[in-house]
Amino acid sequence: MKIIVAIKQVPDRDAQFRIDPSAKWIEEADLQFALNESDAYALEEALQLKEKHGGEVIVLSAGPERIGQTIREALAKGADRAINIACEDLGTRDALGVARLLAAAAKQESPDLLLTGLQSEDLGLGQTGVILAELLGLPHATLILHVETTESGLKVKRELEEGWFQEIEMPTPAVLTIQSGGNKLRYATLMGIKKAKTKEVRQLGAAELGVDAAPVVVLDRVTLPHKQKSTQILPGSPKEAAAALVEKLKFEVRVL
Amino acid sequence: MSGILVVVEQREGRIARISWEAIAAGQRLAAQTGEPVSAILIGSETEALAAEVSAKPVAKVIRVEHPLLAHYTSDGFALALQQLLQTESPAYVVLPHTYQVRDYAPALAARLGEVLISDVVDIGAAATDAGPVFTRQLMQGRLNGIYKHQGSGPCFVSVQAGAFRVEAADATTAPAGITTFTPTIEAAQIRTKPSEPFRGSTQTVDLGSAQLIVSVGRGIKEAENLPLVQDLATALGAELAASRPICDNGWLPMERQVGSSGQTVAPKLYLAVGISGAIQHLVGMKGSQCIVAINKDPDAPIFEVADYGIVGDLFELVPALTEAIKAARR
Numbered sequence: 340m341k342i343i344v345a346i347k348q349v350p351d352r353d354a355q356f357r358i359d360p361s362a363k364w365i366e367e368a369d370l371q372f373a374l375n376e377s378d379a380y381a382l383e384e385a386l387q388l389k390e391k392h393g394g395e396v397i398v399l400s401a402g403p404e405r406i407g408q409t410i411r412e413a414l415a416k417g418a419d420r421a422i423n424i425a426c427e428d429l430g431t432r433d434a435l436g437v438a439r440l441l442a443a444a445a446k447q448e449s450p451d452l453l454l455t456g457l458q459s460e461d462l463g464l465g466q467t468g469v470i471l472a473e474l475l476g477l478p479h480a481t482l483i484l485h486v487e488t489t490e491s492g493l494k495v496k497r498e499l500e501e502g503w504f505q506e507i508e509m510p511t512p513a514v515l516t517i518q519s520g521g522n523k524l525r526y527a528t529l530m531g532i533k534k535a536k537t538k539e540v541r542q543l544g545a546a547e548l549g550v551d552a553a554p555v556v557v558l559d560r561v562t563l564p565h566k567q568k569s570t571q572i573l574p575g576s577p578k579e580a581a582a583a584l585v586e587k588l589k590f591e592v593r594v595l
Numbered sequence: 596m597s598g599i600l601v602v603v604e605q606r607e608g609r610i611a612r613i614s615w616e617a618i619a620a621g622q623r624l625a626a627q628t629g630e631p632v633s634a635i636l637i638g639s640e641t642e643a644l645a646a647e648v649s650a651k652p653v654a655k656v657i658r659v660e661h662p663l664l665a666h667y668t669s670d671g672f673a674l675a676l677q678q679l680l681q682t683e684s685p686a687y688v689v690l691p692h693t694y695q696v697r698d699y700a701p702a703l704a705a706r707l708g709e710v711l712i713s714d715v716v717d718i719g720a721a722a723t724d725a726g727p728v729f730t731r732q733l734m735q736g737r738l739n740g741i742y743k744h745q746g747s748g749p750c751f752v753s754v755q756a757g758a759f760r761v762e763a764a765d766a767t768t769a770p771a772g773i774t775t776f777t778p779t780i781e782a783a784q785i786r787t788k789p790s791e792p793f794r795g796s797t798q799t800v801d802l803g804s805a806q807l808i809v810s811v812g813r814g815i816k817e818a819e820n821l822p823l824v825q826d827l828a829t830a831l832g833a834e835l836a837a838s839r840p841i842c843d844n845g846w847l848p849m850e851r852q853v854g855s856s857g858q859t860v861a862p863k864l865y866l867a868v869g870i871s872g873a874i875q876h877l878v879g880m881k882g883s884q885c886i887v888a889i890n891k892d893p894d895a896p897i898f899e900v901a902d903y904g905i906v907g908d909l910f911e912l913v914p915a916l917t918e919a920i921k922a923a924r925r
Contacts, residue, residue: 350734352734352735352871353892355892355894356734356737356738356894358738365734365738433710434701434710434711435704435705435708435709435710438705460734460735461733461734462733462740463713463714463731463732463733463735464713464714465697465701465713465714466697466701466710466711466713469669469697469698469699469701469702469705470701470702470705472702473701473702473705473706474705478669478670478786478787479669479698479702479787480669480698480787481694481697481698482694482697482698497789498694498856499694499792500693500694500855500856501855501856501857501858501859502794502795502849502850502856502857502858503792503793503794503795504792504793504794504795505789505790505791505792505793506789506790507787507788507789507790508787508788508790509786509787509788510786518856519839519840519843520839520842520843520844520849523844523845554710554745555708555709555710555744555745555746555748556710556712556742556743556744556745556746557742557743557745558740558741558742559728559741559742559743560740560741561733561738561739561740561741562738562739562740562741563738563739564732564736564737564738564739564896564899566898566899567899567900568899568900568901568902570888570898570899570901570902570903570904571902571903571904572893572898572903572904572905572906573903573904573905577907577908577911577912577915578915578919580905580907580912580915581905581912581915581916581918581919582919584887584903584905584916584919585916585919585920585922585923587903588864588887588920589923592863592864592884592885594806594807594831594863594864594885595831595920595923595924
């Protein structure tokens with residue numbers, strides 16, 4: 340089975356975010372970047388499918404130079420090779436623009452299965468996989484926790500809201516967006532890290548894919564959220580803060 | 596192009612609250628643009644539901660009816676709506692941001708060369724007369740992004756649960772007219788076969804009826820640290836719950852998960868320990884009577900909904916709080 344996993348590099352979730360002077364985006368200079376969490380689960384699912392059925396796992400990404408580190412991490416975990424679309428202006432493209440880049444690159448490989456995380460931690464659009472399916476003319480399913488192969492294609496377990504699930508059968512090739520938690524993530528081994536250095540990372544240019552970059556939807560500016568409630572912050576040492584909270588729980592919330 | 600179409604979602608023959616909120620969002624757009632709002636109901640045999648929707652402040656209700664729409668499929672719904680949009684050519688399409696909408700709306704928008712503005716929490720007026728602007732959360736709720744639509748086709752917007760007040764969709768007018776639209780769908784065009792929905796493992800923990808909940812998130816770092824929070828829950832006489840990553844890692848069973856994919860709770864006290872407060876978690880607990888947050892990051896979104904907050908290291912604060920509660924109980 341030939342599997343493409345579309346991955347995204349996102350700012351570390353614990354970072355302190357500062358809006359940049361243009362108010363169009365955030366200051367990136369001091370940020371650490373990491374593999375988007377649900378994409379890590381998509382990669383894990385792909386690696387497990389390969390272990391069961393054989394084949395190849397190809398990591399596909401789009402982004403600026405710093406994405407190289409995230410690609411190496413994916414290769415160290417066991418992906419066979421990578422394709423990156425060098426793209427410095429990712430932020431000015433909308434979800435369709437990014438998906439068009441990924442679709443153009445994926446098409447050249449004719450995969451049996453295309454996986455991606457259900458949502459990115461930075462923009463949270465949750466659309467890339469579904470748009471990829473549309474652009475490639477493939478069936479898709481979202482929020483997938485488990486993938487099984489059948490004689491005619493796939494049987495997948497889809498998460499619904501409030502603790503419900505459903506199974507979906509579909510032919511391949513197909514696109515799935517993977518929910519976190521379906522598998523246990525692996526760590527890269529020392530051997531894996533060593534091997535990753537020799538694996539192929541093919542660089543494509545956004546321009547050579549012939550994709551129109553004009554966005555339909557634009558991020559006009561970034562702002563700080565309004566607070567919904569006025570939070571009373573209890574100051575002091577841990578002991579003082581704990582004592583203050585116990586007072587509140589006793590006399591105001593009345594649960595002690 | 597004119598008009599605002601709001602897609603109303605039914606589940607098990609019921610219309611969920613988020614769909615009324617979507618109508619309220621449609622009303623907000625109507626107030627800014629002067630366009631009329633119509634409601635769309637997709638399915639098979641939806642007469643009774645259509646009557647319910649027609650009592651809301653909408654100009655008309657369009658039933659998109661087909662036997663192949665009885666069960667949701669992405670292919671069926673996208674195809675049906677695509678045909679409806681060709682007929683209606685609306686300026687705006689507003690949808691509730693549900694798992695179902697997330698599954699088909701991005702494909703439908705892309706088919707028309709458009710992009711869904713997903714998970715919108717606010718709709719405002721632009722400084723100039725350039726049309727409405729849409730607010731979405733970025734960086735897991737730490738920042739907001741203000742988005743504009745500049746495509747030539749319809750503007751697709753999905754709205755977050757709880758973001759628009761449902762009262763704005765309350766009826767005051769005479770019932771709206773109901774029309775039926777029959778799309779052309781062939782069985783072969785639907786490529787996926789969904790099963791009936793089923794429940795996960797049997798629920799032995801009913802967090803929904805718990806009065807006191809101590810909930811733990813990523814900040815706990817390791818499974819080995821969980822007893823710290825368990826001790827606090829025990830001292831308080833509270834149920835232990837968790838945010839998704841804790842259950843994803845298998846540190847606590849899925850049935851203890853609070854949030855959009857887990858349980859929805861509304862206890863007297865919800866004490867969130869090391870939970871940053873991504874929206875998927877907040878929707879499951881923001882109805883709690885009192886929310887207390889312990890987190891090292893003063894900018895964590897959990898503080899936007901908390902009544903009381905302590906900013907600091909949970910590994911120092913939680914034992915101190917457990918001791919203080921035990922002392923108060925003695």
